[in-house]
Amino acid sequence: MRTSAKIAAAFAAAALTLAGCSSNGDGGKEGGGDGDKGKITIGIKFDQPGLGLKEGSNYKGFDVDVAKYVAKELGYSEDQIEFKESVSAQRENMLANGQVDLIVATYSITDGRKEKVSFAGPYFVAGQGLLVQNSNSDITGPDSLDGKKLCSVAGSTPAQRIKEEYSQGVQLQEAQGYSECVELLSSGTVDAVTTDDIILAGFAAQDQYQGKLKLAGKPFSEENYGVGVQKGSDKCEKVNEALKKMIDDGSWEKFLKDNMGADYKPNDAMNPPKPGGNCG
Incomplete structure (x- = not known):
């Protein structure tokens, strides 16, 4: 009888242990959310x-x-x-x-x-912009891209806009990433890089590009x-x-x-934005 009682108690303890392990689910994490x-x-x-x-x-x-x-x-x-x-x-x-x-x-x-x-x-x-070498004075906006080599990223909105609105005379080169485009610009392989101004500002602020690259003209999209x-x-x-x-x-x-950086000034008319209305 004693042996049977001990076995029954052991099974009961094991069942409680298993129940405790499964009560929190997903690795036993507690709390909501x-x-x-x-x-x-x-x-x-x-x-x-x-x-x-x-x-x-x-x-x-x-x-x-x-x-x-x-x-x-x-x-x-x-x-x-x-x-x-x-x-x-x-x-x-x-x-x-x-x-x-x-x-x-x-x-x-x-x-x-x-x-x-x-x-x-x-x-x-943000707004679409153009990044050029610091010595470049020819490119002042999207209308001055005729005959120029322009780099953007495949599948991006800026690349699509250039194709649809500014394609005449522009030689568009599509890369896999903006870092590749900026390297091509730095080496002189392309004349400009286009994407959102905040992205371009981030690249221009990097140590290896400071004083070498600049934003040209004003943003031309939203x-x-x-x-x-x-x-x-x-x-x-x-x-x-x-x-x-x-x-x-x-x-x-x-x-x-x-x-x-403290010097970066986003467009005050549009920022900070008001989230909502796009979940459909």
Whole structure:
């Protein structure tokens, strides 16, 4: 009888232990929010100084800080974030295939993209610009590109705009990343690089390019940066709330100054933006 009682007690203890292990689910994490699910995968750029830059095992930039803030508001700690490189041409596929949960990578909200993905935001409004060598006085805007070699990134909004609106006489070269374009500009292989002004400003501020490259003319578009999520995802409105809080509590302004410098002045008429209305 004693042996039977001991066996029964052992089984009861084991059952309680198993119940305790499974009560929290997902690795036994406690508390509410999406963070209980283990991790969140966020697509960023790896080669955009000031915005999304990978240095060894570290990631830094305005987009990176925005991504961390949003993840925290969704219930994830920094050690639960997995950053994945998202090149411009692959962003829609990465969301559709579930390779990433969010994309925070200078991702302009457009009607065409909204057919495939949902957007929270905008969290920043940029304008397309041109980067040239410091000695260049010929290029003053998109209308002065005839006969010039211009570099942008395949699948990006700036490249598409140049093709549609300024293609006559322009020799457009498409690269996989803006760092490649800037290297081609620095070596004189191309005459200019085009993308959003905040991206170009980040490159021009790098040590190896200071005094060598400059922004030419004024921005000639309006680019609303959004956080991309899978089409119809219930995360979209949650991200919008996180972005609104980030702007209201002063974090947005701090992230911008920390990464772009106190001298960078975004367009006051458009920034800070008002997130919302793009989750459909």
